[in-house]
Amino acid sequence: MRVHALQTGTVRVKTRQREGAGRGPARAINTMRDREWTEPLPILAWAIEHPEGVIVVDTGETARASAPGYFPRWHPYFRLAVRMSVTPEQEIGPALRAVGIEPQDVRWVVLTHLHTDHAGGLAQFPNSEVLVTRTEYETASGFMGKLRGYLPDSWPAGFAPRLLDLPSEPFGPFAESMTLTDAGDVRIVATPGHTNGHVSVVLAEEEGFVFLAGDTSYSEELMIAGVVDGVAPNPDQARETLDRIRRFTQEERVLYLPAHDIRAVGRLAVRQPVGTA
């Protein structure tokens, strides 16, 4: 299967978001109070050219996010802790066309979670079936969703994704999963932690697996080290997910591709699995 990396601009966050510090609610406060910013990190989405149709995983960020007024000023995270840089040419529509795919030809859009830098390009897929977990959708909706740092008011009008309740179908170390394709070679696996309803997408190929990880960690190194980020609402659950991913990469040949890893595109280009740097 051909897998394309689609970079929709960059984001800078606090270093304490990439590597969380402290216990309980202090972690989020430490993230926001941190004075140190990361370098610009890519905002990645992915396209899989599958015989059953094109699958897009995450939709990146919209150019509107770099204009004033997009983020609610009252929310401390957006005011203090995140800076997006996305031009209209960097949105997912143009990025897809650059690799020869028309957005209208995309069959499925799987969202690892609903944070704005993963859901920002949704408006470009009116013809696609959008899939997200019920847990994630409910967590992100309404006023509570806004408090939690989601932007439900920015979803396209009439946004009605297919809500997934992942069955208790084990896949390797993962307790819940489902196949997306009839061929059974593309699977959605529960990887909660960064958000409660977070999933990853796993492609089975002859030479091994491709793991489209969303925000389970901000780099391969941090996954191996088991470092939980500074915004996860449930750090213990996030740690357990990182353990499962690490076990999977020890048992199988796995190309691990988080959405904000500066080295992910390079690893995809040479198909470099975990543990072979």
Ligand SMILES: [Zn+2]
């Ligand atoms: Zn996120």
